[in-house]
Amino acid sequence: MIDKDDAGQILYGDSAYIGQEESIESCGVTGQINEKGFKNHPLTDEQKASNRLKSKTRARVEHIFGFMTNSMDGMHVRTIGLFRAAAKIGLTNLTYNMMRCVQLKKTVSAVFLHDQYAKVMG
Numbered sequence: 001m002i003d004k005d006d007a008g009q010i011l012y013g014d015s016a017y018i019g020q021e022e023s024i025e026s027c028g029v030t031g032q033i034n035e036k037g038f039k040n041h042p043l044t045d046e047q048k049a050s051n052r053l054k055s056k057t058r059a060r061v062e063h064i065f066g067f068m069t070n071s072m073d074g075m076h077v078r079t080i081g082l083f084r085a086a087a088k089i090g091l092t093n094l095t096y097n098m099m100r101c102v103q104l105k106k107t108v109s110a111v112f113l114h115d116q117y118a119k120v121m122g
Contacts, residue, residue: 002024002029003027004027006029008028009029009030011024013033014033014058015033034051064096067096068092071099072099
């Protein structure tokens with residue numbers, strides 16, 4: 001789903017994108033595709049390190065899509081019209097951000113309460 005409008009951006013992808021480098025580069029997109037090992041040709045240590053660097057960004061984004069898919073059923077856009085679809089996607093993103101904020105506040109509160117408890121019992 002990439003086209004010429006995406007020129008200059010970076011595409012992080014797993015090994016499923018191998019073999020599509022030509023179409024990715026024809027759109028002016030820089031491909032950061034993980035390399036794939038084969039049965040009698042495993043990845044070198046250099047390739048593994050390269051894949052690890054590429055996967056740091058890719059994994060962070062995939063976790064968000066995974067949460068939206070599994071917990072929010074947010075990957076289905078059943079609307080008529082581009083404006084309504086954009087509104088639904090925007091509201092889904094807003095909901096995710098609010099849920100993430102609550103999750104982070106629980107973590108911070110737990111650490112804060114643990115520190116206060118340790119001082120009292122200390």
